Amino acid sequence: MEEKLLKPYNPKETEERIYKLWEDSGFFNPDNLPDERHKSFTIVMPPPNANGDLHAGHTLFITLEDIMIRYKRMAGFKTLWLPGADHAGFETQVVYEKKLEKEGRSRFGMDPNDLYKEILDFTLLNKKNMETQVRSLGASCDWSREKFTLDPDVVEKTQDTFVKMYNDKIIYRGKRAINWCYKHQTSLSEVETESSEELSPLFYLKYGPFSIATVRPETKFGDKYVVMHPDDKRYAEYKHGQKIKLEWINGPIEATIIKDEAIDMEFGTGVMTITPWHSQIDFEIAKRHDLDTEQIIDWRGKLLGIANEFAGMNIKDARAKIVEKLKAKGLLIKIDEKYQNVIKKCYKCGTVIEPQIKDQWFVKMAPLTKLALNSVNRGEIKFIPDNYEKIFRYWMENSIDWNISRQIVWGIPIPAWFKGEEFKVSKEKPNGEGWTKDPDTFDTWFSSGQWPLMTTGFPKHEDFKKYYPTDVMETGHDLIFKWVPRMVIFGLYLAQKAPFHTVYLHGLVNDAQGKKMSKSKGNVINPLTLTDKYGTDALRMALIVGNTPGTDLALQENKVKGYKHFANKIWNITRFVLDNTKDVEPANASALIDECNKTIKDVTEDMENFRFYLASEKLYHYLWHRYADEIIEESKKNEEVKKSLFYILENSLKLLHPFMPFITEEIWSILPARKNLLMVEKWPLAKLGASDQKKNDNK
C-alpha cells in the first residue's frame, strides 16, 4: 500500500507535479505520441486576451477542449491542441488606458512608440501569467506550437492578406459613416457597439413650410436639404431640386427639395432634413443625389464653426441651449417627450457613438459571406447546439461592410502609405518622396479571424498540410458574430476550406444565482480561488456536469465542493480495492464486468456526440452510487465480487481521465505494474456483453 493513499486526496500536492510529468513526457506534442497514429484531431485554442487573469469562462473552455483532446488522444488520434495568446487590440488598449488614467496619465499626447512599448511590456507580462494559469487547469496543449497574435509571422501574414484582399478588390478605402467613440478616439465596427432603447424627447421644428422631427437638434445647423418621398401626394407641389428660402437656427438659408424613396411616408410628417456627415442613411441620400456634406461636430464632440455662437460647445451642453433659441425664434412646434429611439454606444465605455464620415479601410462583406453561406449549405460546418446555425445564417445574410481600421496604436499596422490625396497599399514604403505610413492598426478580429490559418502555418508549413482544416472550434456563444464567421470567411477565402467542421459553443458562466458576473456588481468568482480550495478536478467537474452546450451555467461553490468529495471518494475506492484484491485472481468475465462495459459503451457514445454533461454525470453516478455503494459493499460479503473490482477501477479511471485528469493520473501511477502515463493509455473498447452480442448477430 502506497503511503500517500492513507491520507485524504490532496490536490495541491498532486497537480503541479502531475502537470510537469505530462509536460516532460512530450505527449502534448502530437509528433511525440506513441504508436502509429494516422488520423489527426485538432483544436485551435481561442487565444485568451493577455491583459489580465483568467476568469471562469476561460476555465470552462479550457476544460471542454481538454476533455475533447484527452479523449481523442486516448482513442488513438494524433491530437493537436494549439494554444495561443491574444494581444486583443482595442480591448487591451482600453484596459491599459484605464491603468494610465489611474496613474493620472493619458495616452493622448504620448509618443505612439512609447505607448506601444508600454502596452507590449504589460501584455507580455500578462501573457506569461495567463500561460501559468492555463497550465494549472490541466490543459494538455502543445506549448511548443504556441502562437501570439503579434508574432512577426502573424503580423506579416495579416498584412499579406490585406494586400491580397485589396488587390482582389475586396478591400477598399472610402468615406462612409463610421462609428466614432469620442472617449477612445477611434472608429469601431458594428460588433463593437451596443444598441439600447431609450426614451428621448423628439423635437418638431418648423423648417420653412414644413414640419420636421429630430432627436438631435444640435446637428441641424447645416441642414439645407429637405427630403420627401416622390410618391407623397401631400408634397406633390414641391419639385425635386426646387429651392426654397426659410429662416433657420442661425438666420435665413436657401434649402433644396430632394425626393428620395428612402423616406417613410408614414413616419411623422413624411418630411425630413438631412445631416449627411452624422448619419449613414442621410449620407446615402446625399451620395445618391450628389449633395454637399459638411461636418458639424468635431472629433472631440464639439460643435464646429458652422454652429456660430454655439461653436466650440460640447454637444451634450449645446442641445438645451439650441432648443431654447429655436423656441425663441418660433421654430419649435412641439416636443414629444417620450419618444423611444435606439442609441448606439461604445461597448467598452458606454459613450454614445457618433456617426462620422471618415476615410477608412472597409472589407466588402457580400462576396465573403456568400462563401460562408454556401459552405454551411453544403453541410461543411456543424453547429452545437444546432440552433446557432440559424443565428450564423442571419448574420451572413445581413452583414454590412466591415470597417477594419482603428485609430489606436495597439495592433497590427495597416500596410498602407499616404501622400496628400494619394494612397498606396504595400508593406514596403513606395518609391519617391513624401510618403507617410498609415498610422492606423487593424481591428483585432481581422487578424484573429485568420487564427486557424496562422497557427497551422498557412500556406506552406508542414502543420498546415497535416492539421488544416482543424476539427472543432470550441468557443463562447457570444463569439458567434464576432469571431466564428470571420474565421469561416478567411478560411474559405484564403485556403478554400472552412477552418473546422464542428463549432461547439458553450454558454456563459454566471454567478450562483445565474446572474452575469461583473466587477461592478462584485459577484465575480475567481476560478483560481476555487481550484485552490477544492482542486482543479473538482472545478472541472462542476463546470461540466449538467452543463449543456449553448446554455449559461450558474456556478455554485457547493457544487465544486461536491466534486472535491467525489475526488476523495475515488481515492478511497482505490485504497479499498488495492487492499482487498492483492491475492484475488481477477475475472475475465462476469455480470459486473458486462455492466461496466455497458457504461464504457454509453460514455463513449456520449463522448463521440459531445455530450460531456451526460458522460460526466454517468461516471459520477456509476462510480459512487453503483461501484462504491453497492458493488464494493457486496464484495465485503461475497468473495466472487472481488474478482471484478480491479477491472472496473482500471476502466473507470480511463473513462474519467478526460474530466478529472490529475487525480486519475495520480492513482494510475500507483496501480501495480503501470508503465504508461494514463493520458496515453488506450481508451477502453466497449466489449459487448452476451445479450448485446446476440442483438448484433441478428442484424
Added chain:
RNA sequence: GCGCGGUUAGCUCAGUUGGUAGAGCGACUCAUUUACACUGAGAAGGUCGGGGGUUCAAGUCCCUCACCGCGCACCA
C-alpha cells in the same frame, strides 16, 4: 420591431429517437468510526408556466398566450 433561448423538486439544472418524472445541493429521520464523516441507509418533496391539439401514449411533437433572459435593429 425581428430573431433565439428558457419556464421541470426549496435552489441550480439534466431529461439524447414520444413509452409509468431525475441529479447535485439544501431541508428531514436514522446509523456512529467504517476503504471513505470529504461517510452510509432511508424517507419527504413536482397537476413538468397557462390553454388547446396530434397520438394507444406528450416534460418531449404542433398551435396559442403569458412571463424571464439574450441577441439583432441607420423611421428622421
